[in-house]
Amino acid sequence: MNIHPSMIGFDIDGVVADTVEAFISLAKNDYGIDSISPHDITDFMVEECLDMDVAIVTEIFDRLMEEPIACALKPMANSMEILHSFAQVAPLTFITARPDKAPIAAWLEKHLGGTIYKKVRLVATGEHDGKAAFIKEMALKYFVDDRVETCVKLDREGIIPIVYNQPWNQGKHNLPSIENWLAIRDLCGTNY
Ligand SMILES: [Mg+2]
Known part of the structure; x- marks a missing residue:
């Protein structure tokens, strides 16, 4: 090509x-969840592959959608x-x-x-x-x-x-x- x-x-x-990096950082810094590695995310629907409260997953994604700059999306x-x-x-x-x-x-x-x-x-x-x-x-x-x-x-x-x-x-x-x-x-x- x-x-x-x-x-x-x-x-x-x-x-x-790097949406995953931002997701993992927010989970860690704001929700105290520090067990996620990028390789754990084996499904596009994150809630399908992580042992995480769906409400928190939704809240983090909403924040990344609404305020990517404040979320330090890189x-x-x-x-x-x-x-x-x-x-x-x-x-x-x-x-x-x-x-x-x-x-x-x-x-x-x-x-x-x-x-x-x-x-x-x-x-x-x-x-x-x-x-x-x-x-x-x-x-x-x-x-x-x-x-x-x-x-x-x-x-x-x-x-x-x-x-x-x-x-x-x-x-x-x-x-x-x-x-x-x-x-x-x-x-x-x-x-x-
Ligand atoms: Mg994409």
């Missing part, structure tokens, strides 16, 4: 944002530098299943910087299975996501999914996958 940055779009949680390693270089040749496109756009828009603006953020295309679909239509509308050919069901659906819709490897998607698909942002840059030919 030698993907031009104008052809690829990105999910946010689990791809651009970008994935190397993501911002690489997105910066992609932004020199194409507008960046992010399509998230988050229900509210404003909080994650503020987070992206904070981490990407205002100049790059001005050219960002950001869609919050509010549901996991509605991404294909937006990806097509934005004329993208490739999409990076960590949710297997989303990637399988995109594949059926003629979009090339790239699975961002995470403990919850390991061994559950035969689609192209990548380990980190350096691998995303390599897919784009390292020219950017």
